Each structure stands twice: as C-alpha cells, then as structure tokens.
Amino acid sequence: MIISTERRKRPSDFRLERATTLGAEECPFCDGREDLTPPEVLAYRHDGGAPNAPGWDLRVVPNKFPALKVEGGLEREAEGMFDRMNGIGAHEVIIETPDHGKTLASMSEAEIERVLWAYRERMLDLKKDIRFRYILIFKNHGAAAGATLEHTHSQLIALPIVPDFVREEIDGARRHFAAKERCVFCDIIHQETAAGRRVILENAEIVALAPFAPRFPFETWLLPKRHGARFEEAPRQQYEALARLLKSVLMRMDRALETPAYNLIIHSSPFSEETTEYYHWHVELIPKLTKVAGFEWGTGFYINPTSPEEAARVLREAGGG
Amino acid sequence: MIISTERRKRPSDFRLERATTLGAEECPFCDGREDLTPPEVLAYRHDGGAPNAPGWDLRVVPNKFPALKVEGGLEREAEGMFDRMNGIGAHEVIIETPDHGKTLASMSEAEIERVLWAYRERMLDLKKDIRFRYILIFKNHGAAAGATLEHTHSQLIALPIVPDFVREEIDGARRHFAAKERCVFCDIIHQETAAGRRVILENAEIVALAPFAPRFPFETWLLPKRHGARFEEAPRQQYEALARLLKSVLMRMDRALETPAYNLIIHSSPFSEETTEYYHWHVELIPKLTKVAGFEWGTGFYINPTSPEEAARVLREAGGG
Numbered sequence: 001m002i003i004s005t006e007r008r009k010r011p012s013d014f015r016l017e018r019a020t021t022l023g024a025e026e027c028p029f030c031d032g033r034e035d036l037t038p039p040e041v042l043a044y045r046h047d048g049g050a051p052n053a054p055g056w057d058l059r060v061v062p063n064k065f066p067a068l069k070v071e072g073g074l075e076r077e078a079e080g081m082f083d084r085m086n087g088i089g090a091h092e093v094i095i096e097t098p099d100h101g102k103t104l105a106s107m108s109e110a111e112i113e114r115v116l117w118a119y120r121e122r123m124l125d126l127k128k129d130i131r132f133r134y135i136l137i138f139k140n141h142g143a144a145a146g147a148t149l150e151h152t153h154s155q156l157i158a159l160p161i162v163p164d165f166v167r168e169e170i171d172g173a174r175r176h177f178a179a180k181e182r183c184v185f186c187d188i189i190h191q192e193t194a195a196g197r198r199v200i201l202e203n204a205e206i207v208a209l210a211p212f213a214p215r216f217p218f219e220t221w222l223l224p225k226r227h228g229a230r231f232e233e234a235p236r237q238q239y240e241a242l243a244r245l246l247k248s249v250l251m252r253m254d255r256a257l258e259t260p261a262y263n264l265i266i267h268s269s270p271f272s273e274e275t276t277e278y279y280h281w282h283v284e285l286i287p288k289l290t291k292v293a294g295f296e297w298g299t300g301f302y303i304n305p306t307s308p309e310e311a312a313r314v315l316r317e318a319g320g321g
Numbered sequence: 322m323i324i325s326t327e328r329r330k331r332p333s334d335f336r337l338e339r340a341t342t343l344g345a346e347e348c349p350f351c352d353g354r355e356d357l358t359p360p361e362v363l364a365y366r367h368d369g370g371a372p373n374a375p376g377w378d379l380r381v382v383p384n385k386f387p388a389l390k391v392e393g394g395l396e397r398e399a400e401g402m403f404d405r406m407n408g409i410g411a412h413e414v415i416i417e418t419p420d421h422g423k424t425l426a427s428m429s430e431a432e433i434e435r436v437l438w439a440y441r442e443r444m445l446d447l448k449k450d451i452r453f454r455y456i457l458i459f460k461n462h463g464a465a466a467g468a469t470l471e472h473t474h475s476q477l478i479a480l481p482i483v484p485d486f487v488r489e490e491i492d493g494a495r496r497h498f499a500a501k502e503r504c505v506f507c508d509i510i511h512q513e514t515a516a517g518r519r520v521i522l523e524n525a526e527i528v529a530l531a532p533f534a535p536r537f538p539f540e541t542w543l544l545p546k547r548h549g550a551r552f553e554e555a556p557r558q559q560y561e562a563l564a565r566l567l568k569s570v571l572m573r574m575d576r577a578l579e580t581p582a583y584n585l586i587i588h589s590s591p592f593s594e595e596t597t598e599y600y601h602w603h604v605e606l607i608p609k610l611t612k613v614a615g616f617e618w619g620t621g622f623y624i625n626p627t628s629p630e631e632a633a634r635v636l637r638e639a640g641g642g
Contacts, residue, residue: 082534195401
C-alpha cells in the first residue's frame with residue numbers, strides 16, 4: 001500500500017473523484033502543449049525535431065503528480081510491529097499519439113505497435129536501476145476506468161517491491177511447474193485453443209481468450225503462444241501480432257459493448273527473480289461494465305453475470321479489425 | 322469467482338451499471354410493500370403483527386436476484402485442468418428499517434444494535450447448513466458504493482468456500498500466533514491504543530482506528546477489545562458498544578467527508594475451522610472517495626492520498642454521536 005499525500009492538492013480536499021475528465025481545451029498531452037508536462041524521457045519523432053517541441057508521434061514524460069518519487073533511498077524502518085519504507089519509484093506517462101481524437105482502438109496497427117515498443121524501451125531503461133524490482137504498465141481508458149485525462153495514454157510505475165498480485169500469480173505458476181514441469185499458461189493455451197469455446201481470436205503468435213474464471217464480464221487475456229516470461233524481451237513479431245490482435249479485440253468491444261471504459265495491464269516477470277521456465281507474460285484487458293461493491297472488496301472474489309463462453313462468442317461474432 | 326448469469330435480465334444487456342438507484346416511489350423495502358420481496362426469513366415486530374405484513378421494525382428476505390442458489394448439491398467437477406462447482410449459497414437482504422428516509426448513521430443506537438442482532442441471528446441459523454463454510458455480511462451504502470436500492474439495507478451471502486481474503490487474513494494471523502503465541506489483532510489494538518495517533522475513538526468494548534496500512538483514504542476498522550474470533554458469538558455488550566461507536570464514526574464521516582457512499586464488511590471466522598486463539602472478528606468500513614483503476618487491479622495494492630494519522634485526526638476532530 002502506498003501513501004502518497006502529495007497527490008492531494010488542498011489539505012481539506014479529501015474527495016478525489018473528479019467530476020469530469022480533462023478535455024481537449026486544456027489538454028496537456030496535445031501537440032504544441034509540451035510545456036505543460038515535465039520534460040520528456042523518451043519521444044519518437046519521424047522528422048527528428050527538437051525535444052519537448054511539436055512534431056512527435058509518441059512521448060513519454062514523468063507523471064506531474066507522481067504516486068512515487070525517483071529520488072532518495074528506501075530507508076526501511078519499523079514502527080513497533082509495522083514495517084515502512086519510502087515510496088521510491090518512477091511514475092511515467094506514455095502519450096500514445098499527439099492526436100486528441102484517437103483511441104487505442106482507432107489507432108493504426110503500426111501506431112499501437114509503436115506504443116508497445118515504447119513500453120519495452122522504458123522497461124529496459126528502468127531495469128538498470130537496481131532499486132526497482134517490478135515495472136507495472138497499465139492503461140485506464142475512460143473516466144469510469146479511472147482516467148482523469150481524455151487524451152489516450154498509458155502509465156508506467158517502477159516499484160521497489162513485487163506487488164501482491166504478481167507474487168501470487170508467480171507462486172501459482174511455480175507450484176504448477178514443480179508438479180508438472182510445464183508452464184501453466186502454456187497448458188491453458190493448449191487446452192483453450194483445442195477446445196475453442198473461450199477463444200475470441202488468434203493469429204500465429206498471440207491468442208485472445210476469455211479466461212476460465214473471469215472476475216469481470218468480458219475479461220480478456222492476450223497471451224503469446226511461444227513461451228516467454230518477460231514482455232520486454234519478446235521477439236519483434238510478437239509485438240506486431242499483439243498490436244494486430246489488440247486492435248481487433250478493442251474494436252469488437254467497442255462494437256459489442258458500446259465503447260466501454262477499460263483497464264489494460266501488462267503482466268510480466270519481476271526483474272529480481274529467475275522465472276524463465278514457469279512464468280509467461282501476457283496482457284489483461286478488463287472492460288468496465290459493473291461496479292465493484294462490498295462483496296468484491298470483502299472476498300477478493302467476484303460475481304460475474306457473463307460466462308466466459310458467452311463473452312468469447314459475443315466478441316467473436318462482433319467482428320472487427 | 323462466481324458466474325451468475327441469472328442476475329442479467331436480458332441476454333443482450335451486458336452493461337450493468339445502473340444510472341440511478343431505485344428511489345422511494347418504487348421501493349420494495351418500504352413498509353406496506355412486503356409483497357414486492359420474497360417472503361421474509363426473519364422479522365422483528367414490536368407489536369407482533371403477521372409475517373409479510375406491515376408493522377415491522379426490521380425484515381430479512383432472500384435476495385430477489387440472488388448471486389447464488391440455496392437448492393442443490395455442490396457437484397464439484399473438472400474441465401481439463403480447471404475446477405468448477407455449483408454456485409450454492411444463500412443471499413439475503415437485511416432491511417434495516419421500514420423508514421425510507423433513514424440511513425445507518427441517522428438511525429438510533431438501539432436501531433443499529435437491532436441490525437447487529439439480526440446479523441447474528443441469521444448467521445447462527447445458516448451455520449446449521451453444513452454446506453456453508455463462510456458467511457459474508459456487508460453493506461453498500463450509496464450508488465457509488467454499488468447500492469442499487471436507496472432504502473438502507475445490508476446483505477448476507479453464505480458460501481460453500483472460504484473466500485480468498487479471509488484465507489489470507491487467517492493465514493497471516495495463524496503465522497503471527499505461531500511465532501509469538503499472541504493474536505495479531507490484539508497486538509495491533511495494544512500498540513494503537515497506546516500510541517493513539519491512529520485511534521479515531523473508543524469505548525470500553527470497541528476501538529475504531531485508521532489501520533497502519535490503509536488501502537483507501539479513511540479506511541476504518543472497528544475491533545472488539547476483548548479477543549473473540551466469531552462475530553455471532555460476541556457477548557451482548559459488544560453489540561451495544563459497536564452500535565454506539567459505529568453511529569459516531571458514520572456521523573463523523575458524514576460531517577467530514579460530505580456524506581460519502583461507503584462499504585461496510587463484517588470480518589468473522591469461517592465455520593469450518595478452529596481459529597479461536599488467533600483470529601479476531603472486526604468490522605471494516607471504507608468510504609468511497611476514490612475510483613479504483615488499473616494500477617489497483619493490477620497490483621492488489623493501493624495508492625492512498627491520505628495518511629492514517631491524518632484520517633484519524635480529521636475524524637476525531639469532526640465530533641459526532
């Protein structure tokens with residue numbers, strides 16, 4: 001759990017739910033508004049312009065209201081029975097396009113692939129900082145999914161610890177490997193592509209499927225068919241294939257579910273451990289159709305009104321891409 | 322994870338977010354509308370009227386759109402590498418008052434205590450069904466917290482499994498006990514009441530505090546000072562003291578946070594195991610001030626912009642009750 005009091009602007013302002021997302025008029029992510037963000041840490045410019053000036057295709061900048069700070073040491077300490085450390089980390093924003101009117105679904109496959117390469121490049125760079133053990137890359141699309149800016153973007157957070165969900169996923173995968181000497185995700189891919197009922201679509205490199213036990217309606221996983229633990233070490237053709245499949249899945253969701261808000265998360269191996277044999281990177285995509293309420297908070301499991309077989313069928317039949 | 326396709330009314334209707342909650346005009350929980358709910362399983366009537374007729378103070382009815390069904394066997398089965406069982410369980414609604422205009426915060430202490438006794442009575446009854454291993458009692462107050470009906474009510478779900486969050490909490494408490502032969506919650510109560518900085522208020526039986534690592538701003542725990550693993554076995558004076566403290570905390574939240582939506586959850590021991598020495602029942606109260614987005618889903622940990630010390634201070638100073 002991260003306590004980040006700097007994200008609150010006024011001490012008396014405890015209500016954080018923004019009524020509206022920031023639209024085009026005051027958007028700091030549009031072409032020509034580069035002075036409204038911190039200086040870029042990465043940019044793709046096809047015509048080679050100056051840094052922090054117009055003419056870019058994609059920009060990565062530090063988050064202006066970071067949840068974590070890059071400077072300083074971890075300074076682990078105890079307070080009685082409790083443990084504490086400084087909130088050290090990097091928090092960056094990937095501005096996926098200069099065009100305010102685009103979404104990830106409406107971008108071209110080449111533009112989406114460029115976003116994936118930016119993820120990779122930032123991960124490889126931040127990995128060099130030995131304080132970081134995990135890099136989380138995620139995207140909140142739409143106000144209902146937590147986006148406070150309309151302009152399409154992703155976020156990256158580099159953490160000095162391995163988050164619980166990764167810990168649990170990795171421990172589960174390790175147990176499966178210990179019992180069977182096989183990757184559990186490879187087993188899932190084999191079973192699901194053979195059965196087909198929960199497969200949304202696939203190409204030579206990637207399969208998109210509704211997982212057997214989805215927490216949310218239309219929860220979708222995109223997995224590389226060839227085993228690999230780390231997103232940032234994936235071969236080139238996997239990014240190309242992922243971009244193609246991701247665009248098609250997002251277009252199908254837009255069509256079948258009336259352009260829902262969604263969260264997208266890259267699941268990849270921590271830096272700090274050797275998971276090569278048993279972990280398998282993938283993307284999780286969760287359209288925001290229901291509200292999470294007391295029951296879900298309380299139990300860590302979920303009431304889902306849509307079966308994965310039905311979700312896969314609806315998205316297969318929606319067409320797209 | 323529970324797949325409950327019966328909760329969806331029309332097959333094409335995947336968007337579940339209700340625009341508005343059901344108000345007083347069509348409220349099925351008001352006095353005189355007893356025919357709009359399934360027949361009651363429990364009711365308190367101070368003037369001893371007929372069942373399912375007006376004149377009650379509190380009613381418990383089965384949920385009209387249950388997430389789980391009471392009838393049938395568990396029928397555990399495999400699908401290849403996956404496991405599945407029937408969604409057996411009970412899903413009940415505790416209608417806390419016949420008065421549509423009241424909230425838990427505005428009810429009298431005696432009325433709140435009556436709600437706690439109803440929880441207890443239903444737990445003791447449902448415990449007799451050996452298929453059930455856990456009973457979850459929770460309350461969603463306000464649309465932002467997931468409530469679809471305005472009229473103040475709680476929910477009860479009896480489950481054939483122990484939910485993950487309980488599993489983890491119990492495993493953690495068992496490890497602490499194995500190392501120290503002390504209950505971890507008793508240790509927390511001692512440390513926190515001695516230090517005081519995170520204590521919101523307390524009486525002889527119960528303490529309300531901001532936990533050391535709150536996932537959400539103003540997350541509040543109410544713990545009985547005397548050790549006990551099971552809510553339904555608590556002594557009478559703990560319910561009385563809890564009702565008093567709960568009212569005061571809710572009034573303080575209403576004052577300091579502009580009557581927020583909130584989730585309230587009773588944490589109590591599973592039926593199926595002997596946790597008497599090391600588990601400690603309590604209530605968790607989470608005002609809904611922020612949206613959960615990709616980062617939180619992805620990591621299972623949370624960015625919280627308000628420190629527990631600040632939250633406790635604000636609620637101490639808000640006065641109430």
